[in-house]
Amino acid sequence: MSDLTQRFLFDDTDVRGELAGLDDSYQHVLAKHPYPEPVAQLLGELLAAASLLLGTLKFEGLLVLQARSSGAVPLIMVECSSEREVRGIARYHAEQIAPGANLRDLMPEGVLTLTVDPRAGQRYQGIVPLEGVDLAECLTGYFANSEQLPTRFWLRADGRRARGLLLQALPPDRIKDPKERAAQWEHLSTLADTLTSEELLGLDNETILHRLYHEEPVRVFEPQHLRFQCSCSRERSANALVSLGQADANALVEEHGGKVTIDCQFCNERYEFDATDVAQLFAGGGSEAPSQTRH
Template identity: 50%
Template structure:
């Protein structure tokens, strides 16, 4: 039986190699439910969400990691935010006029796209890295990102069918156990070559313990307890009201004249927040909203 909606860390004993496995089921369905996404986009969001959770586990910080793919093609924006609490939310923007039912290839959906990773810690400086979407899969694009950014060697394998998703990560840690560079490189190649044999159905269906046994039955692996992963949108009436105060007061007055109220929808979860003229007066000050 699979351990759905969880992230599980593991270590290769007596090495400087670690890994992480994530499985998304109900959490992914919750993130997708507010939107009528085409199948191809549902699949991409599943892969991106898996990657966001996996990468957030590699960072020792309190805050938010955001992955965003952008292009001028059928899919203009694909974004997932993941917190250090392993909660995530996702959004996609696409053009029906450009989107074909046969477009399932990454480059057909996001031609000449860019992948942006942003880290917003509660304490410390914001970090952002950008890489072109040149790989055939999102997993390959992330591998290119880590190669170009000169961070720790990291590989991701991502699977999604639009209903559930899964991801597998391997990372080479700074040398402590094995100092010989050649030996480290050989072990890294050995572990990643075996991970390259992963099939989508294995990723999506097998429990982590069974999956690791199939791949690395000759390795001594320490598997840690699984931690829950959930969909969660952090929108609120207070935050939405704060956003309203950034709009030109003249535009606010015009909307109130036409509709008698202002409706603002969260782009992630589609929750609607309604602000009456009285609400707006309290937010902006009565003098700013009167004629």
């Protein structure tokens, strides 16, 4: 499988790293909408970032990266579950997008929201302005401003493959002296800065780590696989209708000529419900309708 994250540790320092690569899942996301090239690249970088961040968290639930702006891309969002299932979407104004547009061009006055939504426990949300030259710099700034452990990102996507590299300092263990810790962090980060876009997108993990850190003792862990999976379903769509109440659900069906269609914005799946379906829902018969018009 080509869609994975892989963790590594520097044995003599208090620094960890993670590499992420998405091929098939990235292509699944792009296949759902005709994204212009700059939007497809930004969406790929966000997918890689969410995959990297998943490795920093220990929870069962959902991690969401969502950016909003007043520009050509008013919304871009990626979800990554603890089951390592990813999906993503972007909303854009095609006439405002120039070839080669960067983050600042696409999302002026933008804000990035990171949400951790565990199945059990408290929901967490952090917000950072999109003031960096690219998404990697914005995320690096988010960790710096939130007073968490120093963390850096390198993100690239080209419409075919999305890849990312993360370095993160760990709590003091092997090295206690603050100046020595800072020097080690600077050294490892500077080496990562030498990695070109072509190398990050084109080389396998083993080659990248050898290219950057062949003089460092690096311990590499088994890869963790990722896959595209949308969480929509007919049952969830039916629950949305039930939440309206029976009178409003019936009115909605009548307003739409006897059939209401609920579209998933992430995967373009369509779920149709007619009057018989709605009657069965409110009678407790479930979402698998007896009519011939069900999805």
